[in-house]
Amino acid sequence: MRFCPYAHRAHLVLNAKNIPYHTIFINLTEKPEWLTEFSPLGKVPALQLPKEEGNPSLIESLIIAEYLDEKYPEVPLFPKDPLKKAQDKILIERFSSVTSATFKVFHADTEAAPDSLTEISKGLDIFEKELSSRGTPYFGGDKPGMLDYMIWPWFERTAMLKYLLPEKYQLDKKRFSKLVAWRDLMVNDPAVKGHYLDGETYAKFAKARRENVHDFDMLV
Known part of the structure; x- marks a missing residue:
């Protein structure tokens, strides 16, 4: 959802780390049936990880942000301490x-x-x-x-x-x-x-x- 501030968080981290990604915006009042395949609770943002075994997905903006920071440490965002x-x-x-x-x-x-x-x-x-x-x-x-x-x-x-x-x-x-x-x-x-x-x-x-x-x- 383009106007969601929580999804916005995920985009900011992806952009800051220069991680290539593809975005699919959805209508939150008429959620597509396939959304629960990636987000069991129907929440956004949901991040699919196609390069990981089993194509897992993550939800919750803070969880996604911390995962990306640890997975791509070249541009650290959280303090190291x-x-x-x-x-x-x-x-x-x-x-x-x-x-x-x-x-x-x-x-x-x-x-x-x-x-x-x-x-x-x-x-x-x-x-x-x-x-x-x-x-x-x-x-x-x-x-x-x-x-x-x-x-x-x-x-x-x-x-x-x-x-x-x-x-x-x-x-x-x-x-x-x-x-x-x-x-x-x-x-x-x-x-x-x-x-x-x-x-x-x-x-x-x-x-x-x-x-x-x-x-x-x-x-x-």
């Missing part, structure tokens, strides 16, 4: 507070937006503080790492909010100075640019979904 890797995985998990609040804004009516935007800002405070403490442009250091790519899909989608909300929303440049600078760098990252959509396109899909129109083929 076990403790730092564990700490980054904890931060990815903590970002779930932002993702859940973000979905409320994207797919609910505008009356729910103020409280959800407050939740998002509180969640982002953690990452603003973390990036500041690291003293590097990216969470991964001088270049994006796994943490950067795992949280990016939701930052990319915030660009749609100016089309969805009565009052245009943007990150507070004073409160989130490090994250704003990080966001501006990430937009120009080759892996990000390879799967990028603008805010207006995301908003068009979100508006249609609010009206119970699931136009998964709008980009075809």
Whole structure:
């Protein structure tokens, strides 16, 4: 599904590591019967591994990301230090507070937006503080790492909010100075640019979904 942020994660890792791949987008409201052959739970993303014995498949974005990082170590994304890797995985998990609040804004009516935007800002405070403490442009250091790519899909989608909300929303440049600078760098990252959509396109899909129109083929 082209608009799924979790599938987006897998594409970012594949792009960052320059791994050749073929993508099949599916309609999540009318899932093809064959999907369960690759994803028993009917989830996306699902990654088929045709070069492995038995053609196995993996599901869950974080599992796929970690597998690819270990399978293709030439471009490492997770820190090599076990403790730092564990700490980054904890931060990815903590970002779930932002993702859940973000979905409320994207797919609910505008009356729910103020409280959800407050939740998002509180969640982002953690990452603003973390990036500041690291003293590097990216969470991964001088270049994006796994943490950067795992949280990016939701930052990319915030660009749609100016089309969805009565009052245009943007990150507070004073409160989130490090994250704003990080966001501006990430937009120009080759892996990000390879799967990028603008805010207006995301908003068009979100508006249609609010009206119970699931136009998964709008980009075809």
